[in-house]
Amino acid sequence: MIKWLRQWQPKKIITMYWFFFLVIFLIPILILSGNWLREEVANQKRIVAATQEHALDQITDGLDNTIAHLISTANQIALDDDFFAEPNTPEDFHTIEQAIQRYNLSTTLIDKIFINLYRNPNTLYATDGTYDTDPAIQTYHLLAPQLQPAQITAALHTSTPELVITPISNPNGALESTLCLKVPLVVHDTGPKGTVFFVLNSGRLQDWLATSAVSKNQVLGIAQNQRSILLPHDQLAGISLAELTASPAGRRLLEDNHSPNQPVKFKRDKTTIALQTRSSDTGFFKVVSYTRPAAPSHPLLTFLNHYLWLFCLILTLGGLLIHWFSKRQYSIIRQLEASLPKPLSDGLAHSEAAQLQQSFDRYVASHQDLILTSKNQLPFVQNQILQLILNGRVVDPVIIKHFLTIAAIEFKRPHWMLVLIDAPVSWKDNSSLDPLTTPDFSAYFIYQVTQEQVVILLNYTNELPLTKLTATLREKVPLIGPETAIYLSRSLDQLSDLHEAYIEAISTQITAHPRVGETVTYDTANNQTLLGEDLFDFTSELKLDNSLIQGNYRNAQEAFEKLFNLASQSYDPRARFDLGMSNLITRILKADYQKHAEVNDELVSQLLMNESLSQLHGILLKTIQRITTADPTPTPTPTPAEQGEALRQYIIANVCSPTLSLVDVADHFDLSVPYTSRYIKEVTGKTFTDFVTERRMTMIQYALTTTDLPIKAIIEQHGYYDVASFTRKFKKLTGITPGAYRRTHQPHHRPFESDQTTTGDKS
Numbered sequence: 001m002i003k004w005l006r007q008w009q010p011k012k013i014i015t016m017y018w019f020f021f022l023v024i025f026l027i028p029i030l031i032l033s034g035n036w037l038r039e040e041v042a043n044q045k046r047i048v049a050a051t052q053e054h055a056l057d058q059i060t061d062g063l064d065n066t067i068a069h070l071i072s073t074a075n076q077i078a079l080d081d082d083f084f085a086e087p088n089t090p091e092d093f094h095t096i097e098q099a100i101q102r103y104n105l106s107t108t109l110i111d112k113i114f115i116n117l118y119r120n121p122n123t124l125y126a127t128d129g130t131y132d133t134d135p136a137i138q139t140y141h142l143l144a145p146q147l148q149p150a151q152i153t154a155a156l157h158t159s160t161p162e163l164v165i166t167p168i169s170n171p172n173g174a175l176e177s178t179l180c181l182k183v184p185l186v187v188h189d190t191g192p193k194g195t196v197f198f199v200l201n202s203g204r205l206q207d208w209l210a211t212s213a214v215s216k217n218q219v220l221g222i223a224q225n226q227r228s229i230l231l232p233h234d235q236l237a238g239i240s241l242a243e244l245t246a247s248p249a250g251r252r253l254l255e256d257n258h259s260p261n262q263p264v265k266f267k268r269d270k271t272t273i274a275l276q277t278r279s280s281d282t283g284f285f286k287v288v289s290y291t292r293p294a295a296p297s298h299p300l301l302t303f304l305n306h307y308l309w310l311f312c313l314i315l316t317l318g319g320l321l322i323h324w325f326s327k328r329q330y331s332i333i334r335q336l337e338a339s340l341p342k343p344l345s346d347g348l349a350h351s352e353a354a355q356l357q358q359s360f361d362r363y364v365a366s367h368q369d370l371i372l373t374s375k376n377q378l379p380f381v382q383n384q385i386l387q388l389i390l391n392g393r394v395v396d397p398v399i400i401k402h403f404l405t406i407a408a409i410e411f412k413r414p415h416w417m418l419v420l421i422d423a424p425v426s427w428k429d430n431s432s433l434d435p436l437t438t439p440d441f442s443a444y445f446i447y448q449v450t451q452e453q454v455v456i457l458l459n460y461t462n463e464l465p466l467t468k469l470t471a472t473l474r475e476k477v478p479l480i481g482p483e484t485a486i487y488l489s490r491s492l493d494q495l496s497d498l499h500e501a502y503i504e505a506i507s508t509q510i511t512a513h514p515r516v517g518e519t520v521t522y523d524t525a526n527n528q529t530l531l532g533e534d535l536f537d538f539t540s541e542l543k544l545d546n547s548l549i550q551g552n553y554r555n556a557q558e559a560f561e562k563l564f565n566l567a568s569q570s571y572d573p574r575a576r577f578d579l580g581m582s583n584l585i586t587r588i589l590k591a592d593y594q595k596h597a598e599v600n601d602e603l604v605s606q607l608l609m610n611e612s613l614s615q616l617h618g619i620l621l622k623t624i625q626r627i628t629t630a631d632p633t634p635t636p637t638p639t640p641a642e643q644g645e646a647l648r649q650y651i652i653a654n655v656c657s658p659t660l661s662l663v664d665v666a667d668h669f670d671l672s673v674p675y676t677s678r679y680i681k682e683v684t685g686k687t688f689t690d691f692v693t694e695r696r697m698t699m700i701q702y703a704l705t706t707t708d709l710p711i712k713a714i715i716e717q718h719g720y721y722d723v724a725s726f727t728r729k730f731k732k733l734t735g736i737t738p739g740a741y742r743r744t745h746q747p748h749h750r751p752f753e754s755d756q757t758t759t760g761d762k763s
Helices: 002-006 010-078 090-104 133-140 149-156 202-212 241-246 248-255 297-339 346-390 397-406 466-476 495-511 538-550 553-569 579-596 601-609 613-628 640-653 662-668 673-684 688-706 711-717 723-734 738-745
Strands: 110-117 123-126 129-132 162-169 175-187 191-200 218-225 228-230 264-268 271-279 286-291 415-421 441-448 453-460 486-488 519-521
Touching: 010 090, 010 175, 010 191, 010 202, 010 218, 010 271, 010 286, 010 297, 090 110, 090 123, 090 129, 090 688, 110 133, 123 133, 129 133, 133 149, 162 218, 162 228, 175 202, 175 228, 191 202, 202 218, 202 228, 218 241, 241 248, 241 271, 241 286, 248 264, 248 271, 346 397, 346 441, 346 453, 346 495, 397 495, 415 495, 441 466, 466 486, 466 519, 486 495, 495 519, 495 579, 495 601, 538 553, 538 579, 538 613, 553 579, 553 613, 579 601, 579 613, 601 613, 640 662, 640 673, 640 688, 662 673, 662 688, 673 688, 688 711, 688 723, 688 738, 711 723, 711 738, 723 738
Parallel strands: 486 519
Antiparallel strands: 110 123, 110 191, 123 129, 162 175, 175 191, 218 228, 218 286, 264 271, 271 286, 415 453, 415 486, 441 453
């Protein structure tokens, strides 16, 4: 070795250092930097795509919430007595206009509200008077264009809400669209009494779509089909979006109600634009997203801007260190040469190798016990994690994926289905059950301790025939015999919905009366029994769902009694299972889950052990009472004087808000709307509408005489958006228009805008 060391010279040492510096340090850094840059580009694309999809989901959820709010407002209008008394005097018509105005302030997206009552079908009621039905429908595009009179009459008497998007041409020749939500006025006892039309503000919707787009590379729109679409603008990167929408692929994407929402890419003039849709939960519309990919140069410039100095610093320090070590290393090697020990003997080397091998064998042997223990514990860990997902305690897809990785559970197929077997078992008897794999599906076994039952989770690729599925299960699974009844849930595309499928399958098991060895499926699409009787009361179902969410026990009890009686009376012993009762139990179990964020195992056990309709009725009614009972919060009760002053101050503080309504005030103080209305009148001496109108008028009159702001700006700043309607109201209260009022009380003021306003075609 000494002879070998003497062959090294300083130049060879320098070469060696440079070689190791490049191989060990610079080359890996360059490789890592390249990988980082590649990942950063891909991550930037993912972030942009996720952000754009978030904007798409945000618009869909926001418009869905608005439509749900408007439908709820229509339900309140249907219960408002001000609309259903026959108007005979001007005061009666004024009462109807005031009532409509209350609901007109419920959301800023409402441009105008028209109400058509069946007792007077040729008249539309609005905040500014009454309109003839046929001209108003054509003028304000309340229904789909080019309808015949018979079709218009049928549309006015329909019992389902509908969103109408009507394309129109403005004077400049540009294509615009109007949106109108038509909702029937349904009263639970007497049925529909009329129709309410919510004319939405297209300009505000376009502004909303424009501001919700994450960048200039995205345009969002609202569509029903390729002919009815609302866009903030029709150009993206100089390409007409209307042409893309009218293309065959665009038409298929907009018309396909079962679209997987995968983007369709178009290429125009070397520019790629992706067209993607998101269907609303209500089924009234689709939100369309037009996007183009971001430039890939940004990640590269960011990388160079952040790390170029680091590469220069590494090269400089590496060169200096190599230069310094090259001068000293050779002398250090010479000093070490004298201190090197003699080579070890072969016997000692053999002894050390044997000792090393023995140490390695002992290490492996000590870890075999740990590996064996982990393998024995794995089924229990898998069962616990699958139970968390089944009971809805874990619903976040990222956390679910992390838990499945921990438990070594791998789902290779995109669809899932639950199977319940009608046989109580214990974990001790089935702890040896391993996941079952067949060419068609994979099966995992989940043991529910509280019900002493095994739930089978199937993971499969395509839709399987039920006969083949059940035959394979009965053949492969020892728990399922030829006489065992099994219950199948609906198909799932997301594992986070597993708790909902479990609730539906449990409801099926509770209400099913299967024959020996029969298979029962959760099938809500069949809405009639063998006798042809209607099983569902959708009005009562909507009332029950809303009451459970709002915590209104009285309304929830009324709706429940109607649905329970309907399900009890409509039960047909020849049917596979009691579909109506199953639907009712499913709704209550899901509402209980929404409140407690997990499936109530104790409630499920009680339902599975019930033996009569009266016992089932008591369990469900007690559950409804528990759901609608608010959590106790010890808060001091204000005195009547304090409550009244708080109401008054809240209205004064928010009087300029265009969304201020009696419903908002009642919700803010957790009071009922009638009680709030009476309380405000006792405190202020006026009704809520009169008090708000008086405060706004006083503030507007003061602004007209003390500022030089345009009249339109003053009106909008104080809660009004329809200048023409406000001008009529102002003139009715003061006798003159706002412009005349300003000229009268501010003689040297120069008018900013005309007092002329436009009105609709009044009857």
